Amino acid sequence: MTMVVDAMGGDYAPNAPVEAVSQAAADFTDTRFVVIGDEQQIMAAAKGTIPDNVTLKHTDVVISGDDEPVRAVRRKPNSSLVMAATMVANGEADVMVSAGNTGAIMAAGMLIIGRLPTVERPALAPVLPTFDGKGVLLLDAGATMDASAENLLTYAYMATEYAKHVLDISEPRLGLLNVGTEDSKGNAVVKQAFTLLSESKLNFIGNVEAREMMAGIADVVVCDGFVGNVVLKLAEGIGLGLFSGIKEVLTSDFRSKIAAGLIGGKLKALRKRYDWAEHGGAPFLGVNGGCMKAHGSSNSRAWYMTLAHSRKFVSNDVLEKLTAAMEVRT
């Protein structure tokens, strides 16, 4: 198996991905890693030592967070991201991983790797942290606007296979994000999706509200990409806002610092439970190959988790399994 890593994306690039690849290369000796990016920076991050099952590919072209995704992917064929996607498209790698510009990763997935013939529109599926510490696979987090009820059904089939074979959840509980739990709730698309999901062979537990979702009532929750993206950014924004408020409280004066000494560890544990980095990356489902997004603020541990999930995506034949599940569906 070959994994290709865009080492230049994300807040802690290239150190975090390079450290994670070094660890993963030692743990997964059956896997070949290709790391793409600035050779000098990567060698510095690797402290001069590259394991045998790791190959370097040099480029100094990068797609930044400010680049317009589709244009950047078209005009920067020598960027680390596009080179990674091209390797998957050509069959030289089984899965690509990047922590860069989300829009650009989706564009690279769609334009360079292409979509599965059975999937009309792809979906991004990150794990949102929940208060029970388990997390929920939420999709679509913003790949597709104006999804149809049929699209939501496709997401549900794909995500169920991913949750089974990558997240190790034997029978994922599937929920439909809605404004109430009653069967008749929602807008037109969601009501129709409710019917399709109810008639499907999936383990559909019905409508779930955002509050219950955060409490961990479902393993997989499907929604429209507009709603999913708003949910993602809101959850992250509130988490950051509240924890930075707590940090302010704990460092404001001498008494507070004593308190921080007494409970700092426990607050850290609370924060960790609500930390995106613990839950690995987000697959871009519906792409005709492995395409994983690591969280932009991934440290080396988050990167490692994403690499581990990417590896399971390949070794457990998730692409084939979700394609097969899609065929049962129709």
Added chain:
Amino acid sequence: MTMVVDAMGGDYAPNAPVEAVSQAAADFTDTRFVVIGDEQQIMAAAKGTIPDNVTLKHTDVVISGDDEPVRAVRRKPNSSLVMAATMVANGEADVMVSAGNTGAIMAAGMLIIGRLPTVERPALAPVLPTFDGKGVLLLDAGATMDASAENLLTYAYMATEYAKHVLDISEPRLGLLNVGTEDSKGNAVVKQAFTLLSESKLNFIGNVEAREMMAGIADVVVCDGFVGNVVLKLAEGIGLGLFSGIKEVLTSDFRSKIAAGLIGGKLKALRKRYDWAEHGGAPFLGVNGGCMKAHGSSNSRAWYMTLAHSRKFVSNDVLEKLTAAMEVRT
């Protein structure tokens, strides 16, 4: 001016509304209050004393949280909520306030009071707490599913008048909730709404993401009722979840309790900044009369804030002002 209060809805009914009315009746001597509900319970909550400008109307029929809203409003004409709405419909009161079943309040507003002739579809507009402590008026929070771009424009006009004349914001910054800040972002309805808002005379600051909204970048944010309801429940759910996690940390052992003694006050202040109760009630805009929803978990202070806002809604002729603004629009 006459305000009618459904004293039987909400978690702390009838004590919280009755205490708040007693205070408001003392502060606003020009206002007449009608309190509807179980006379015995209300008299007990009022400790036997009712101010001169307060009238009691007895009923023991209540619409509960479990009642199906439209059916309940139709079948329970003698419920405290329907009696309150009927007084507004008949011109016996200028504004009604309830902390009960949100769906039932909306149904009572629509079916009994009716909508403004210039408004196709009404919107619920709560103030969402933001990290700068100011809050943001978010609408629609779930009154209307499948809103059109025209509907969103209507919400923007109504909310701008409400923010000006009730929340005392002289030139409310208006944002459109979106998945990115670039002009071209969003689903079909949101893109069209962007154009309409840009061409309007409103103080439109453009697209806002959920994260920025929580940081307080806008005073008013418009969105579809499906999205708004998800946002509301998610924000509330995360706030509750995190603060209950913090509470657990602070009470877990002896050391934690010492820490709680040192920083409990500051954490309370942080929590208060993120407290819905501080921001008053949510108007149901587009109804042909005053119709205010107090938060379900309102204590007497939150109730008082809602009564104060309801009073300004009437005394500042907000209904007339937003109707006039709607006419300029077309």
